Amino acid sequence: MSGEGQAGKTLTAVKGTHDILPGEVEVWQKVESETKRWLELYGYKELRAPIIEPTELFQKGTGETTDIVTKEMYTFVDKGGRSITLRPEYTPSVARAIVEHRLDLLGAPMRYYYIGPMFRYDKPQKGRYRQFHQVDVEVFGEKDPALDAEIVEMADGLIRGLGVAEIETLINTVGCRVCRPAFSSALRERAAAVQDRLCGDCRRKMENNPLRIFDCKVEGCREQARSFPKITGFLCAECREHFAAFRGHLDRYGVAYRHDENLVRGLDYYTKTAFEIIDRSGGQQNAVLGGGRYDDMMRDFGGPDLCGIGFALGVERLIARLSIKPEPRRFLYVVHQGEAAKAKAIELARFFRRGGVETLIEFGGRSFRNQFGRAGKLGAAWVLIVGEDETAKGIFQLKDMAAGTQVAGPPDELLKGVRS
RNA sequence: GUGGGUGUAGCUCAAUGGUUAGAGCAUCGGACUGUGGAUCCGAAGGUUGGGGGUUCAAGUCCCCUCACCCACCCCA
Numbered sequence: 001m002s003g004e005g006q007a008g009k010t011l012t013a014v015k016g017t018h019d020i021l022p023g024e025v026e027v028w029q030k031v032e033s034e035t036k037r038w039l040e041l042y043g044y045k046e047l048r049a050p051i052i053e054p055t056e057l058f059q060k061g062t063g064e065t066t067d068i069v070t071k072e073m074y075t076f077v078d079k080g081g082r083s084i085t086l087r088p089e090y091t092p093s094v095a096r097a098i099v100e101h102r103l104d105l106l107g108a109p110m111r112y113y114y115i116g117p118m119f120r121y122d123k124p125q126k127g128r129y130r131q132f133h134q135v136d137v138e139v140f141g142e143k144d145p146a147l148d149a150e151i152v153e154m155a156d157g158l159i160r161g162l163g164v165a166e167i168e169t170l171i172n173t174v175g176c177r178v179c180r181p182a183f184s185s186a187l188r189e190r191a192a193a194v195q196d197r198l199c200g201d202c203r204r205k206m207e208n209n210p211l212r213i214f215d216c217k218v219e220g221c222r223e224q225a226r227s228f229p230k231i232t233g234f235l236c237a238e239c240r241e242h243f244a245a246f247r248g249h250l251d252r253y254g255v256a257y258r259h260d261e262n263l264v265r266g267l268d269y270y271t272k273t274a275f276e277i278i279d280r281s282g283g284q285q286n287a288v289l290g291g292g293r294y295d296d297m298m299r300d301f302g303g304p305d306l307c308g309i310g311f312a313l314g315v316e317r318l319i320a321r322l323s324i325k326p327e328p329r330r331f332l333y334v335v336h337q338g339e340a341a342k343a344k345a346i347e348l349a350r351f352f353r354r355g356g357v358e359t360l361i362e363f364g365g366r367s368f369r370n371q372f373g374r375a376g377k378l379g380a381a382w383v384l385i386v387g388e389d390e391t392a393k394g395i396f397q398l399k400d401m402a403a404g405t406q407v408a409g410p411p412d413e414l415l416k417g418v419r420s
Numbered sequence: 421g422u423g424g425g426u427g428u429a430g431c432u433c434a435a436u437g438g439u440u441a442g443a444g445c446a447u448c449g450g451a452c453u454g455u456g457g458a459u460c461c462g463a464a465g466g467u468u469g470g471g472g473g474u475u476c477a478a479g480u481c482c483c484c485u486c487a488c489c490c491a492c493c494c495c496a
Contacts, residue, residue, distance in 0.1 A: 010469095015487080067494050071421080089496090118496080123421075125490065134496060201493070217492080266495055287496060314496030337454070368454045376456035387454060401456075 016130025061092030063268035127285030149249030333380035
């Protein structure tokens with residue numbers, strides 16, 4: 001394509017965004033409906049927040065130091081001079097909605113889900129897009145580790161239920177404000193001692209987020225990281241008990257998981273439980289789902305002291321690993337010839353649609369042969385024949401395209417035949 | 421933001437620096453004006469991503485640029 005401002009430029013979708021066309025959209029619809037059904041079995045209700053939010057929401061909620069906030073947000077100033085951001089993630093919006101509408105005073109469980117687009121100004125690659133879609137799940141106000149286990153069991157069951165078999169569920173704990181500082185400084189100290197053997201990125205991580213050294217892909221760093229202190233040795237009593245109880249519940253559910261001490265989450269607000277579901281069949285962007293607990297986020301955000309836990313599932317990443325073929329829809333194709341028949345055909349199309357049958361009628365005015373050919377190619381289940389004779393008698397022909405059989409009758413009788 | 425790869429018809433791909441850039445599939449029309457996705461015949465479809473350069477001559481070589489793909493960073 002030609003560059004900006006050049007003549008002959010064709011318009012294309014914005015970099016990192018994609019059209020989801022008929023043929024593929026049916027897979028999305030299936031994933032969305034199955035997801036909704038599954039989450040609602042666990043008592044979740046849909047909460048729909050706007051796509052745009054005040055920029056400040058993410059600065060406070062997601063964290064000023066995160067990559068998302070420092071370099072990945074779509075931010076603009078609106079005509080009223082407000083700084084607006086297309087949401088890069090959903091959790092802050094839910095927190096805002098709870099505070100704004102005082103949902104915490106309703107007495108109902110604060111279990112929410114949402115499926116929709118998120119926006120991050122990343123460099124696109126496989127499994128990573130500038131507009132992408134997440135299934136987002138949030139629970140606020142429940143601190144029992146039984147919930148942590150229930151959520152992981154639900155997430156695991158959702159992905160398996162959709163047909164991704166080669167998955168692995170990873171769990172870890174990242175401690176809390178009481179115990180993490182000691183761990184961080186121990187880690188920083190240890191990393192500093194061997195820093196000449198770490199990559200540049202890790203030397204940088206050493207300062208602001210030493211936990212992330214654990215998920216570096218450079219072999220030298222991985223090797224060093226193996227001898228680094230583990231979080232489990234630093235956990236406070238509360239975090240230790242929480243993690244033990246969480247695992248106990250997972251065992252009771254029979255969920256297969258692996259404790260990965262290197263699992264850290266990218267967002268600042270996580271506390272205690274962290275989990276991820278990855279696809280084992282290879283590929284780089286293999287994290288299909290990630291989440292954890294964030295017990296301090298709501299309070300830091302200026303809201304009530306409510307703990308929270310949740311996850312986000314990447315819909316594109318999930319669908320890339322699915323091979324489901326939705327059932328083709330069965331529909332009726334109306335063929336007609338002549339002016340009077342055309343008028344009747346239009347009337348009959350409406351009659352069948354009102355009767356609940358998907359009906360397609362086209363107005364090309366071609367031969368019956370042509371129209372039949374087209375009905376066959378489009379995959380019509382039935383063809384309704386409306387010619388001069390039929391129109392005059394009020395008795396029409398209905399052909400079953402798969403069987404090749406044909407019956408005659410008045411419209412209401414044919415409708416019954418199609419619906420049975 | 422950093423690095424690598426690829427750009428030719430709607431799609432998948434051909435074309436030693438040398439005629440008017442081709443093929444398959446798809447589309448449309450005809451054979452075929454009351455019954456099928458087949459077959460045969462035909463048509464349409466392109467500023468070879470864009471711009472500049474080298475050359476008698478560029479789809480092909482060089483530079484720039486854009487887009488897509490892949491990887492890093494980070495994340496879903």
